Amino acid sequence: MKAMLRTLSPAVRWIALLLLCAAYLQGGLNKAMDFDAAIAEMNHFGLSPAGPLAAAVIVLELGAAALILIGFWRWLGALALGAFTLMATFVALRFWEMPLGHERFMAANSFFEHLGLVGGFLLVAWLDLKERQDD
DSSP, X not given: OHHHHHHHHHHHHHHHHHHHHHHHHHHHHXXXXXHHHHHHHHHHTTOSSHHHHHHHHHHHHHHHHHHHHHOTTHHHHHHHHHHHHHHHHHXXXXXXXXXXXXXXXXXXXXXXXXXXXXXXXXXXXXXXXXXXXXX
C-alpha cells in the first residue's frame, strides 16, 4: 500500500493543484479570448483604467497558475493568487451591502467559498516553502 501511495502521490498532488487553479486558468483564458468582456468586467466593478487592469489580471491568473503547476516559485504563485482572490472577493462579493434575499445568500456563499480558496493557496505556499527548507 505504501509503495502504491508513493507512486500515485506526485500525480494526485499535481491534479489537486490543477483543480485549485482551474478557475484562474479558465478565467484568464476567457478574458484573453474576449478582451472586451474583460474590460466590461473591470468597468462593472468600477475599476480603472479598465484595459490595463484587465491585462494585468490575465497575466496574473495565467502566470501565477503556471508557477503553481510547474513548481517553479510555487509559493510565489500561490501567494499571488491568494492575495488576488482575497482582494477580488472584497470587491465583487459585498454581500453585507445587499438586501436580504436569494442574491445576498448566493453572494455570501460565494464570498466564503473564495475565502476557502485563499486558505488553499496559503497552504500550498506554506508547504512549498517548508519543502524547500527541508531540502
